[in-house]
Amino acid sequence: MKKLIVLTAVIALLASCGKGDRGQLVGAKGKKWNPEKPYGMTLVPGGAFIMGKADEDIAATNDAPTKTVTVPSYYMDETEITNAEYRQFVYWVRDSIFKTKLALAADLQGAQPGDGGIGEYAFLDADESEDLTPWQEYYKNNYADLSLDGEGRKLNPDVELIWEQDEIPDEFYAEVYDSMYIPFEEAYNGQRTIDTEKIVFTYTEMDMEAAARNKGSKRSDYITQKKIKVYPDTTVWIRDFNYSYNEPMHNDYFYHEAYSDYPVVGVTWTQAKAFCQWRTLYHNAYRKQKNVERVNQYRLPTEAEWEYAARGGLEGATYPWGGPYAKNDRGCFLANFKPLRGDYAADQALYTVEAESYEPNEYGLYNMSGNVAEWVDSSYDVGSYEYMSSMSPAVNDKNNRRKGVRGGSWKDVSYFLQVGTRDFEYQDSARSYIGFRTVQSYLGTDVTLNASTN
Structure with a gap:
């Protein structure tokens, strides 16, 4: 028995030496990993901010009382997802x-x-x-x-x-x-x-929150297969407006190369979610070929992430550029919306404009107000600010089909352009004035905007 113990110890020692760790706890190493900023995205440094209406709630919705919340760092698309980018998904x-x-x-x-x-x-x-x-x-x-x-x-x-x-x-x-x-x-x-x-995209999704809160149940109970038709609904250009001639937009907006750099519209909340799943799959398939570590998933921003990014580091601002006006000191409009009494051309745009138009905010994000409103990954509840967490808040109820829409659009008045204004649309509805942009969580916690220097 003593010889057996000595022999086992020698084998263990040889195995340890063979690994080159000198018998020390060095940790298991994974695939090669280097932080990489995704193409077309910018880093939004995490931090705390006052979320909610900065000005008087003139619409009396009472759905956005001020609340201090904190969000971790994340990458965000500099522009809304364009027709060309969405076509890449559709064609794939x-x-x-x-x-x-x-x-x-x-x-x-x-x-x-x-x-x-x-x-x-x-x-x-x-x-x-x-x-x-x-x-x-x-x-x-x-x-x-x-x-x-x-x-x-x-x-x-x-x-x-x-x-x-x-x-x-x-x-x-x-x-x-x-x-x-x-x-x-x-x-x-x-x-x-x-x-x-x-043209249907099929993927599986797991309700992680439900699975985490119901220990002991089967994993398969929380996995569902989604089948999503991916083509945008181009008929929205006609259905959204009565007694209005918009057939050229219906015929050409998504398909013609002239509109490639314009934001995609006619996309439902579920289609935007499917796009995020595909973008993650597409990126990680390439990285798997290169034998490098996978990237975090692409997703829609939460309401808190969207508002934090829209403010661009400006505390208490009305718009991404500050405010309180929608014009600069030269009298030029700062976003694409419905100014004055319906003079759509006053801001140099009739419908949408190229996604990289007007001046970006301090985080380098274009058109966080105006052009197209944007889907967020949060259910709309009038009272959600009262009960949501103050740390990376997100309110998602799969039974609530009303999903958040932020930023206002080319056909909205300036009230909807305010960074604190909340709006919603039903998740299976497509509109000629709603698009989206995606985010990706930053892996690590060393990038924060207002971290203590002590």
Whole structure:
């Protein structure tokens, strides 16, 4: 027994020496990580501020009494999400669905890469000439029959989709291609467009708060699958206004390159949430290829985060630029809104303007007031300021379909531009004057605006 103990100690010592830690507690090391400011975002240093109406509540809503709250540091988009940025999301979903349909059709025909035609779009594990990884082999043997929609199977990232009808390689590809478009009888002006009803982004979401407060229950009870149609509702340009001619905006605003740098509108709260999920997935997929640590998730800002960022470090200000007026000392309007008695052109804009217009606030954020109002990740409750936490406050009730909208828009009067003004819209409603921007929590706590220097 004594020899056995000595031998075990020697083995443990050798193992320790082999790791190079000299037997010391050095901690387990993860993947390579360097703090990285996301493209198009700016760092908002955390701190405390007085949240709520800075001026008299002339609308008598009584929904924003002043309260001192503290928010941690986070990154925020410098501009509202633009049409071009949202199109990247839409096209990614569209192309993924198209490729999946092609791969499933190739499976049905028994086609493989190298066969030509639709076989080039087969799932990677369908190529019998290639050695599968242990995981691919395991998945194929155990889950392939359950994954009728192709979930979990890898698409070929190197093969390009063919959109020109004259270049379609075979009839099987043509059949899948045809299924992506609206029926011929619904086409007009010689245009047969993509069937937007089929462009659906699927993701899973976990109600972390409910899971944390109900220990002992199954994790799966709090996981739900979301299926979100991602195309913006372009008809909002017509439905939002009676007796008004806005068909050019309906036809061109989201699709035409001329509007690429304008903020996306016609997006519901649920679509904005889906965009955040995709942006996280897209960024982390790239980082996984590089074998570096994942980034924190992208998300909508809470009401507190939005208002703190909008104030730009100005305490008690009416607008992001201070106030109390919506004009500068040269008489120029400082935001895109509905000035005077409806003279929309007085601020040099009729509808929306490019997302990077007017002067940014002290945090480098554009159009925190005006242009388009913005979804926030908070449910609207008149009395929420009374009971919400003073530390990183967020009030989210999944049964409350009224979600916060902040900042005012191109069609609003200046009251809604005030940083303390609250408004709401129903989460499944889309409007021609509501967009969004995203945030990402800063990993670490060493960046604060008003930290003590003692």
